[in-house]
Amino acid sequence: MNKIEKVSGSRKGMFGLGMKTACASLGRRWSVTTRPLDADTEYFVEFDLEEWTNRTGDPNFEWEVEIEEREPDEDGVLGTREHGTAIVVQELRDYNPLAGPVLDNLGRAYKGHIEGGDVIKVNGNRAQPPEYNFIEGSKQEFEISCGDDEEHRIYGWVALDKKTHNDDIFGLNLYRENQLVEPWNKDFFKAHLMTSRIIGEVHLDFVPPNFYKRGFERQSNEWKEARKTMEEFLGPVAKASREASRGKDPKKFRKAARGLQKALGGGSEAADPDGGEEGEDEDTSGAGQGTMMVIRRRMKTSCAGRSQHPLHRWQTDSPFVRDGRDTRRASPVGLHL
Numbered sequence: 001m002n003k004i005e006k007v008s009g010s011r012k013g014m015f016g017l018g019m020k021t022a023c024a025s026l027g028r029r030w031s032v033t034t035r036p037l038d039a040d041t042e043y044f045v046e047f048d049l050e051e052w053t054n055r056t057g058d059p060n061f062e063w064e065v066e067i068e069e070r071e072p073d074e075d076g077v078l079g080t081r082e083h084g085t086a087i088v089v090q091e092l093r094d095y096n097p098l099a100g101p102v103l104d105n106l107g108r109a110y111k112g113h114i115e116g117g118d119v120i121k122v123n124g125n126r127a128q129p130p131e132y133n134f135i136e137g138s139k140q141e142f143e144i145s146c147g148d149d150e151e152h153r154i155y156g157w158v159a160l161d162k163k164t165h166n167d168d169i170f171g172l173n174l175y176r177e178n179q180l181v182e183p184w185n186k187d188f189f190k191a192h193l194m195t196s197r198i199i200g201e202v203h204l205d206f207v208p209p210n211f212y213k214r215g216f217e218r219q220s221n222e223w224k225e226a227r228k229t230m231e232e233f234l235g236p237v238a239k240a241s242r243e244a245s246r247g248k249d250p251k252k253f254r255k256a257a258r259g260l261q262k263a264l265g266g267g268s269e270a271a272d273p274d275g276g277e278e279g280e281d282e283d284t285s286g287a288g289q290g291t292m293m294v295i296r297r298r299m300k301t302s303c304a305g306r307s308q309h310p311l312h313r314w315q316t317d318s319p320f321v322r323d324g325r326d327t328r329r330a331s332p333v334g335l336h337l
Contacts, residue, residue: 112178236263
């Protein structure tokens with residue numbers, strides 16, 4: 001379609017095998033029908049894995065597919081819609097997939113799109129954005145300009161979970177162009193039980209993904225720049241996580257939230273919304289709807305030099321990390337809409 005529409009520039013789905021591998025994992029034959037906005041034509045392409053498999057040894061077989069351009073078919077899958085795209089998968093490999101896990105993964109993977117009004121359904125049930133259960137006052141929104149010329153932008157939010165985790169469900173969900181690329185990433189801090197309260201969502205739109213779009217390109221200068229910046233920025237968050245996880249002090253949640261706000265430039269009002277005496281954390285930590293503060297910091301970083309940001313640097317030396325990657329991290333769902 002890029003050749004037809006002459007689309008260029010960075011965007012989601014610009015390369016890789018994402019949709020093709022996702023469809024192949026669901027069924028043996030699939031088709032794509034798309035009708036552009038303000039156009040009097042639609043395009044159709046079909047893939048048949050059995051046909052392709054049977055032609056594997058044919059030296060004259062060309063590994064290309066033809067895109068059919070035709071008048072809109074009102075009796076087809078798009079009906080009378082003015083525009084849109086439909087992907088139909090047939091000859092399914094699993095006729096009874098569990099909808100719950102699929103909905104959870106889709107809700108997390110396409111959170112930005114769903115919050116923007118898009119609707120994703122599985123067997124009639126709508127995917128919902130994930131819910132987080134964080135300590136009141138600990139959620140901090142941020143926007144960071146980084147790079148030698150401050151040409152790149154990292155934004156999102158971080159918070160402290162109400163519970164520590166001995167599973168893998170903590171860390172940062174990393175997004176690119178509003179699509180989840182890596183769930184529960186722990187590359188930017190030392191993964192440990194004491195730091196397992198760290199949760200958040202970080203958008204790295206300028207960092208290129210790898211070919212399979214299940215991770216970022218670790219050798220790129222953009223990733224190295226983002227990692228250096230986030231390691232330094234998360235220093236106070238890791239410290240607050242340890243403080244919230246240490247001892248039996250009933251006021252430790254409030255103390256951790258206040259310390260985090262102070263370190264990142266916020267006040268302490270959000271940690272004590274009533275302005276009264278501090279009480280038990282179990283009664284005051286709320287349902288995860290704490291006050292959010294926008295933090296904008298400019299960090300000049302260089303892949304070859306040390307950042308000028310004053311926050312403490314954290315190295316990822318967890319026993320679960322190998323070559324800079326968390327070996328326990330799960331892959332995102334293999335579905336593309």
